[in-house]
Amino acid sequence: MRTTITTAIRLAESVLLAPGRKQARLNAWTAVCENRRHAADRAAARAELAAVAHR
Template identity: 50%
Template sequence: MQAATAPQTVRATTLPSVTGALRVMESLIMGSGQRTARRNAWTAVLEDRRRAKDRVEAQHVLEAVATRRS
């Protein structure tokens, strides 16, 4: 005679992403003020890059207009 076995529950969980793991480590190491300052600094860097790209594109447009007129 066989013993009855309890049904096994299968749970599917997603593995944490690398970004999520880094954020957890960041929260353990840094205080919230440092975290906010770092994120603000990175946002400023991205904004500076966007403005620099816009400036280069505007310069190309102005140069193209200048060469057409001359």
């Protein structure tokens, strides 16, 4: 019986929280893309500083 209740609760959560999970995945992907952009900006700045330092 416990498995049936657990399964029912998980099913209800998946139905009720589906839109929230979709938004959470979208937010996470947006954060990943933003972090990659920041990393690229930092790498470019580091390269420019290194080029200036070697002049």
